[in-house]
Amino acid sequence: MNQNWHSTLIRHLLLLVTGCLLIGLVTGYYGWSLAAGVALYLGWTLKQLLRLHDWLRNHQPDEAPPDGYGLWGEVFDSIYHLQRRDQRVRGRLQAVIDRVQESTAALKDAVVMLDSDGNLEWWNRAAETLLGLKTPQDSGQPVTNLVRHPRFKEYFEQDNYAEPLDIPSPVNDHLRIQLYITRYGNNEHLMLVRDVTRLHQLEQMRKDFIANVSHELRTPLTVICGYLETLLDNVDDVNPRWKRPLSQMQQQGERMQTLLNDLLLLAKLEATDYPSDNQPVPIDSLLRTIKNDAQALSGQRNQTITLDVEADVALKGSETELRSAFSNLVFNAVKYTQDGGHIRIRWWSDGSGAHLSVQDSGVGIDSKHLPRLTERFYRVDSSRNASTGGTGLGLAIVKHVLLRHRARLEISSVLGHGSTFTCHFPPVQVTKSLSPDLIN
Template identity: 90%
Template sequence: MNPNWHGTLIRHLLLLITGCLFIGLISGYYGWSLVVGLGLYLGWTLKQLLRLHDWLRNHQPDEAPPDGYGLWGEVFDSIYHLQRRDQRVRGRLQAVIDRVQESTAALKDAVVMLDSHGDLEWWNRAAETLLGLKTPQDSGQPVSNLVRHPRFKEYFDNGNYAEPLEIPSPVNDHLRIQLYITRYGNNEHLMLVRDVTRLHHLEQMRKDFIANVSHELRTPLTVICGYLETLLDNVDDVNPRWKRPLSQMQQQGERMQTLLNDLLLLAKLEATDYPSDNQPVPIDALLRSIKGDAQALSGQRNQTITLDIDTHVALKGSEAELRSAFSNLVFNAVKYTPDGGTIRIRWWADHLGAHLSVQDSGVGIDNKHLPRLTERFYRVDSSRNASTGGTGLGLAIVKHVLLRHHGHLDISSVLGHGSTFTCQFDPVQVIKPRISASVS
């Protein structure tokens, strides 16, 4: 539109009034000439408005606006130019979208876009291979209706996507897929799915190898330790010089047996996702038993072990597995707390779930070691672990037990001021928390 359209409109009106006055001069009816002229101009303007309104309501996507002349011609021309510019912008945007879709379609990993309710909006070709999605009939369907694995539904509804989820493919049970979910925009979801079958097979081979080797070593080691124990029981009948070597051999044999037992327990924990005996566990009785064992382990070291329990909070799971995890934490606290130190065990529940904390006044751990403490065989101080008989697998066992019970381990420590290990369990594992009571 002409930027000086105000001046053009005024000139048109002046020309109209001048023409009406000229006709009035000839006819002698100035008033009627102005009324008729302005009425005709108003009628023409209303006609152009109706043409514009009709075009706006009924025009096709690429249909040009109607022709016109004068001021309305400039209005229609301006709309036409805006329309052409919008088409060019939409064309560029569509080209970008097409390029993105082509590039994602070439990916071997599946890309799935979900709305805030978890309904399918768009996916690439790999999603059809890995998840069995079909175009276009699956569009708008809830993703949980198409990926029916119970762990996926639980994972998606939980909303905690910090860690990926690995499940069998809904298309082929022999395929293992790993899912990553990210929120974006207005609480929409972007789901990436990767085929990890090869990695899963390699991991399974590693687990099978460790389990088989541990089983094969267990029998000969038991025989060796049995004979060593027999020789030590009758050490007076053999050369006294053999007493020290036999004692060291027995000590290392017991250490090897402990290591094999831990490896076999880890293999068992990794074999399934959930405990087979998922029953209510009375945590109060369990912790009292572990406290008694810890006091026996402490012996004459004058350590103070206190217990603070919410006696009405139970937990669903395997009592044997929970005992293994909790006793690992408590016994570690006893081992690494100096004589006369304090160890506080606390069990409670709140709106976030159930919690067990084991706090000690030991030597503490440098922050750089904390992220790796739950790795197998990772040791902060190898000499300290050797002196206390640790295998480096205790915290790895704790981690796997907690994962199987919908929990995780938080670790905080300050050098010279002790450490706190806290097991956090999701509310789904807690059984009927009521009024709290303390026991020391």
């Protein structure tokens, strides 16, 4: 195309020069004839430029460029073809966009597009039902201004969206929604929202069932264990041969009581999102107490338990819940570490928050079991758990306590070389310990 334009331009200039020379030959004024011809050509060219400029400034979207002839006719024709090609491309793109919008509008799940600052750009009809978004007045608004649940604000401002968030719907408190956020493009956000009310109701039924059954079993089990204890105290007067079966029944009864207590604790932890007694907890003294209890549990097994604590770092939360979680981790390390093994408890803080690690030199855990360790009743080795008296609920309790304190549990282990359980608490949960004088 450029080569054709060049040849056309050269041809027009040659014709212009030839015509001017012929006029000069007739009139005898070669210079004036050439100057007049060039001036006329430049005037005509300027007129065409002005026509093009006026069309570019004032033309309607589908208005064709002005007519022309010669070199400028080819220019206007080229613009016309480019315009038509652009319209076809835009038509195809618009058809794709319309198709995507139609398909997303048919989804029962909400799809919301947010810019890098979290402002609303686009959403489908389901978002209006689940989140209460309104078109077009909510466009450009920060999503945190429209979804005002405090957990959503924390979730949106964090960098890790690996786990979804379950909250009540802003439209209806009886409606439960689950949100997934994915980053794409130039740090923009794509938010998917699902209605999980039915799943939430089923989960609540399960929790209520376990809590009710645990409460109902607690009283008869207490009565049974009480009578077993009475019979054991007087077994020599009744029949000495009953001592062994009564002892076994008492052991199993105590194990069932421990299981019920753990189930009731889990039900209590799941009842609310945050601890009611959210007070500064002195972690240094708490860990020293747990270490002493672990040393007593170890007994004559010659295990070495060391404690490394940053004394002035405390946590906001429930001391009872944190004691339950930390003691579960430490006591598990004692149970599953061989005689003469080493257990290290460490508490420290840095720019990302506070951390507790419990490291042991025990039997270790195969990597295939790590993702499921915090599930209820999940056992890596059922025979080993039976021998140590575990209920399979310890790490589930740890997980729920940490969730209530905005923390997470990290597990690393190598089979035969021990395990490390690390609790990571965000900076918002960390505070300074009060001195004994201030406490008193």
